[in-house]
Amino acid sequence: MPLRRCYPSDLTDEEWALLEPLIPAPKPGGRPAKVSRREIMNAILYVLKNGIPWRAMPHDLPHWSTVYHYFRRWQKEGVWEKAVQALVRRDREREGRPASPSALVMDSQSVKNDGKRGPRGNDGAKKVKGRKRQILTDTGGRLLKVFVHPANEHDKWGGRALLAGMGLSLWPRVRKLFVDWGYRGLKETASSLGLELEVVARPYAGVRGVWVREGAEVPEIPRERGFKPLPKRWVVERTFAWLGRNRRLAKDYEENPRVSEAWVYLGMLRLLVKRLARAA
Template structure:
């Protein structure tokens, strides 16, 4: 990559992978990235275009490959990982997810902030790279690994994600999840959840945050998979995430890096949807 390549507008790299940003997607994402140090007067110089960096991170998320196995047409893996890690710590992925989600909600005739959400969790096996201190065993699902706790709006768009050891009960994690929702989305009035979030979580949410928690239980005599009212939306969100191979298993040493890849996958889905709507 030529060192004078403009990090905001273009890249000399040819798009060849399905995960690469289209021009329309890049137009949505580029303005939301941190300003390069060289352009903000803090010195330094970036030798790789931001679009190539973002494409490399999306490639990791989509293909599930190791950082060291990045194809040679991307910047060096240490450079890409460095950007990914710094942007996780700085909350960049969360901000991008928020802005694109709001734009997508506006494009479908909705207000920027939701009034109703669905919450659920998903246990996934952890690779041997995941330290014992941040993993656990889900006895119900018989999975040794981590658990993703998410809250989504009525479109299935991710509002909050939290990653814990798989042994953490849904009711325990729900306290932090509901607190995060109350801090970030004061417009929320109703929360749909399954029976794993029964009282006292429902009582706590009502007393502390004014949320009405509605438990959507299985139908009497239900066997096998049945689409549940309201809750099918969050189940579909998990299905969207699992299209990204990096998320079929947890490989991240740090839970916050695992949360980052959930947000990258979410941005992936929303940017595609929004760019098609605007084209």
């Protein structure tokens, strides 16, 4: 335990035991590390949960420049993504499932940008000026991959880039991909990766409020009112809700989209570590 009063975002002993093997240890030789890896992670998670600027780091946590150095270094080394993938496998096995899913779900979320420099655009459909977060999850809503790009770029383009960087060799059982209507142009891309694309969305013509698969006949029934979750794809909306509990993810505060992706991975990392520690 840290030698200070704990913050709600701090890792417990059980959570740190799960996470420690996934965080790079100090290199042998040279001067000993002055700041523990656990305190660095506690500081990063404090920023994630509370959405503060780096320079507003509390004085009883490590200096913000030290924490930012390790955050960016591990982001560039792919530590956050690899840690989430390892935790996803472990959480699936905890439920008695194979480590690799057999089906994926894809969707996007448009979020406002705080006006810093960097790529951004206007999503006219959702009236949001900022960026899109394209994510792939398993059917339990566990994040496997994220790709951030300007909000004015079409989901088809973002989805293609997301699939291209997925690394399906890590998930050998995947055969199915559930998407909404905006990704219907990805059939060839999905087929080239050995995936069967299934579009589950509202029809653009005919009866509203009825869920149909692409190519299916729209039934002639009265119009329904109110919200209904889309089959298979509702888990992605729940994942966005899980991530939204972290104030750092309420908007996109980053100049670099790759840094934005790191925060999304950290949001899922925090959730999975807490879930696994609770189940232990």
